[in-house]
Amino acid sequence: MAQWQCSNCGYTFNTDDLPEKCLSCKETCSFNDVTCYIPDCGGTGNIDPRLVTERKGNIPKKE
Ligand SMILES: [Zn+2]
16 A cells, blocks of 8 residues: 655545545645655555655754
8 A cells, every 4th residue: 555645735644546635635636655665664554754745834944
C-alpha cells in the first residue's frame, strides 16, 4: 500500500486507490507519493519522512 501526501494541505494517508479529492481539505489536488521504499524508515507500510513536505509557510526552515 502506498503512502500519499496532499500537495494542498499536507495531509498524509495510505491507499492503493487515490481519491479524486483530498480526504482532509476536500480539494481536488495532486498527491505526492511519500512511500518509504528503504529499510531506514521501515518499508512500504510507512511514510518516508524525507519525502514529506511541510505546509508552505507554516514551519520554519530546519537546519
Ligand atoms: Zn488536502
